[in-house]
Amino acid sequence: MIKILLTELLCYLLFLVFVYIEDPVMVTAFIALMIIAGFMLKKTGRNFLQEIEKVYAENLGKVGLLAAAIALTVPFAIMGDSYWLQILNFMMLNAIMALGLNFMTGRAGLICLGYAAFMAIGAYTVGILTLKAGISFWIALPLAGIFASLFGVILGLPALRVKGHYLALVTIAFGLIVQELLLNLESITGGTNGLIDISSPSFFGIDMGTTVNFGFMSMTYQANFYYLCLVLLVITTVVLYRFSNSLFGLALNAMREDQLAAQCYGLNLTNYKLLAFAIGAFFGGIAGGVYAAMINFIAPENFGYSLSIIVISMIILGGLDSIPGALVGAFFLTVFPEKFRAFEDYRVMFYGIIIVLCLLFMREGVLPFKHRIFKPKTAGGEGN
Amino acid sequence: MAIELIIQQFLNALGLGIMYALIAVGFTLFFGVIEVVNFAHGEVFMLGAFVALLSVGLITSIGLTMGSLPFFLAILILVLLAGGIFGVLLEKFIVRPMRSAPDIMTLLITLGVSIVMREAVMLFVPNGRNPQPFPKLFEMESIKIGGVLIKPETILCIILSAVLISGLYYIIEKTTFGRYIRATAQDREAAMMMGINVKKIFIITLALGSALGAVAGMMNGLSYGIIKFNMGFAAGIKGFAAAVVGGLGNVYGAIAGGMLLGFLEIFVVSTIPDGSSYQDLISFVIVILCLVFRPAGIFGERAYEKV
């Protein structure tokens, strides 16, 4: 227990340090230091790392709870800095998408290079429903997820017949077609101009688009969304964790490993594939819905191929079929580039380089979670 | 429609189709011989065009005048070399290390490479974000037959492509090398046992396919007069689509697929009002339809999975 507390607090501390350093030279030095420390730890601290891994794996509940508790304090620790709150919000939305994509691609083995389309569907659902039909955000959000799921199934249908590289092509095409549709169906979606003035949701009377007053401190509206995103992220993580570590998740893994053998052992591939697409897409829709309400403006260009690539790079970095990996990948690839704002132009290229380097040198990802719960004699199931 | 217009569009379609065919051939060779899908292949198309653009200065400085035949040939050679070298480097640093990994990884890593290439050109070529005018590499008069204005670029591209494809045919069917390539494509293990240096065949295949793709890019620049850093993306997808339609692994299928796609696009653009905005979409939809209803392509994919 102590170990968990110490390691998590250490990470928290490092994170805060990272947020507070401004000078680019210091930042680079810090990152370099971390990377070197990481390598050295891998080389010399083998046993130590394994021990930590074991403790974490056996106490996932505690780890998660503590992490969530820490996360609650972050806005205060960063003094309500609106810039960083916004970045963290994006990070959490990216994490939700990464988890969804990870479920589809990492767990079920269904490659998807058009995930941005699901975010787009979710965003536009919320945008259109709240803006044009006056429906409350809190109803529109789950609908955004459901609608995205529907599109997941739509993608799934042609995807049933194809595998591997063909599937990749179909998903790219899907992403592009959805974007085209959003551009062309002007009457509903506003075309290239998109939707503006999407209102911020109100939570029990409090308008989430205004400053928050904590009594001793007040923060800009991003803080409201911070807590919303945090709650959604926690829910997403728990839900997908449960699905992954169940017999259902096991079946998806089998399908990923060998579709033919899985079929010969009774898996109705159609059902499992469509379900995997639907579930994975759902979370993309949720992320999109929150995005729309947070930024109050969406346009088709926000949801293009580049975004799909960014999400894929997060799960490659983190490790396919690894939930902690997806979280870590989202964290690194959203937060780190922010310190290099000056190099904003190089962002996409950076993601491409990450993909190439990771696959060449770190194929398993940063945090491959080899946690197989189906261990002999341990009570199988959640909460080992 | 006036007959002149039809002939005009026919030539356009021919030019477009043959360009797609050249890209498709690369994809299909990579799949058939090396069993990889190279998502970076579209970018070699862009590479060829930009190499041509950027070497104008170099070639002029060695004394050749722009627009003359030797000038054009010099650029062509450079482009072929660039494509070939790219293929060799890709094989050595990207494809070979991924041999043992699941297919999905090779796909993703070549995807990564394509992103890096695209962004790099956008960022590091002067004024890279914007479309670049493409120089007239070969000065020729436009020919007017009847009422049809034939651009010399179109004829040039068609002739060049025909030469390249014939060359490819010759290599594959008539030379020993070609036999090795075909053997490797049919059964890699048997080829290895027969003493064929499969590693060398892989390198050559990637070099060959990439060289063709690079030339296609140069031709694209010639035909349209402008090039842009993201020209490889659509070209890559369409080239892959053409290869799939023709049956992955089948070189002649790839050529047919490319032509088919080219003609289809021109048909749609010229017949459907406001068709040009749907031009790209056509390919994507065609691909999905083809994959769903006839995944082996028109001429059949090389058998891949053994039970």
Add this chain to the structure above:
Amino acid sequence: MDLLNVENLTIRFGGVVAVNEVSFSLKAGETLGVIGPNGSGKTTLFNLLSGIYQPTNGEIVLAEKSTKGMRPDEVFHLGISRTFQNGRLFWNLNVLENIMMGMEEVRNSKLFGSLFGTKKEIAIQEQAIEKAFEIMKIFGTLLTSQAHKASKDLPYADRRRLEICRAIASKPRVILLDEPSAGMDGVETETLMNDLIKVKKAMPELSIIVVEHDMAFIKGLVDKVMVLDYGRRLAYGSFDAVAKDENVIKAYLGQGDGAC
């Protein structure tokens, strides 16, 4: 009463007739050996039986139900499971999980239960794990000692054993073994044969169809033998009868005792 009835099973791939009017039947508890040179259609026969291919002609009837038009997963539910010639395990899954994939419990798990970790779901998982261990015990401690190892990390012979475990995990009616002793040496093959005899004793109602090249292996295990040659049934009957069959001897010159 025949459990499995195959009549005039035929499949054509373009011009090639891979399986040509093959007929045979199997009672519950019977073991049939299928032998023949490579390319004689044995694996294709298995692919037909498991629903991977649809026959051009002929019928497969299991427990009075025809498998016509059935997908492999439907055929599995009917009661036919199989192993694969080249070994098709779920490589990154561990031994335990591979075996569990054969079980009904996996397929019937409900999303709701998965999500909320209901007692029922947990009980099902524990039950499945226990059952898997029971099955592994057939091979003594060979597999139980490696239960949490990824199947790709297993030594070759253990992989083949794992495939067999996975195949019996679903308590099928018929199990198709495609060259189970391939790559095994003499000692391992004999062990395997004894293990299969143990399986037969533990599951007396289980019918087995085994493709093999090793004659000694076949002799010790089967009730009857079918010989395939170029997709056709060359001979069909008891091991001794088939061994004496002229056609078989002609096709197998000099292959009296198991070389291949």
